[in-house]
Amino acid sequence: STKAGYTMWDGPYGDWGSRKYLISSLDQSLKRMGLEYVDIFYHHRPDPETPLQETMKALDHVVRQGKALYVGLSNYPAELARKAIDILNDLGTPCVIHQPKYSMFERAPEARLLDVLKEKGVGCIPFSPLAGGQLTNRYLHGIPQDSRAASGSQFLNPDQLTEEKRLKVVALNALAESRGQKLSQMALAWVLRHDAVTSVLIGASKTSQIDDAVGMLENRQFSAQELATIDDILNRSN
Ligand SMILES: NC(=O)c1ccc[n+]([C@@H]2O[C@H](COP(=O)([O-])OP(=O)(O)OC[C@H]3O[C@@H](n4cnc5c(N)ncnc54)[C@H](OP(=O)(O)O)[C@@H]3O)[C@@H](O)[C@H]2O)c1
Known part of the structure; x- marks a missing residue:
């Protein structure tokens, strides 16, 4: 099941975290934007069906291909973020930033995630800061x-x-x-x-x-x- 609004296209590879999805969605985005590479390519949210290793290797791959300069994570809870960050470090493509939902009305990251990011030296750019x-x-x-x-x-x-x-x-x-x-x-x-917060993502x-x-x-x-x-x-x- 996919959440409306996240899916890039119909079918099993139009969403989530498979190598197929990540690489082809980035290729299509680059074509639409008329760019050769993006500065940061994020994995949008954890995929419970795909091994974390596969998703992280795909992020490493797009950086090695020159299609992204850096990679980031979004919506990963603390312990999964820690594992993903460790895998990316081992692959030689460190995670530069995590994008969690964080605001006065959404304080879940304070429980553990922000500490993990500080400990690992990974940046943090909250989205929906105004809820x-x-x-x-x-x-x-x-x-x-x-x-x-x-x-x-x-x-x-x-x-x-x-x-x-x-x-x-x-x-x-x-x-x-x-x-x-x-x-x-x-x-x-x-x-x-x-x-632990490096920047903030505004909407207007x-x-x-x-x-x-x-x-x-x-x-x-x-x-x-x-x-x-x-x-x-x-x-x-x-
Ligand atoms: N990674 C993810 O899963 C994820 C999910 C959601 C969003 N994002 C990213 O985060 C960005 C920001 O999220 P968000 O748009 O939800 O952020 P937000 O800052 O919580 O909300 C922005 C909205 O608040 C209102 N607003 C902003 N400044 C205001 C002001 N000075 N006075 C009154 N109202 C004001 C506007 O709504 P009105 O339209 O009512 O004017 C604006 O569109 C998005 O553009 C997106 O790129 C990421």
């Missing part, structure tokens, strides 16, 4: 027409916008204002506060959102008190 737009001022008063939640997106549906979350967002928004920044900016700075539907993201750089510091307040808001049940 698809929930950690912004976008949904404070309903669902705007031009928003992701109103668009039928599989990445954010209105059912995820619960009253409990809205109350947390209201409290977080007030804290961000007291820091002289927008909630989106505080949410990005918060992801970057962790010393308007150029003003990119300006907001860059504006975050003006205040990346958190006091211990502010971090404790954020934990308290996130952990409380409203």
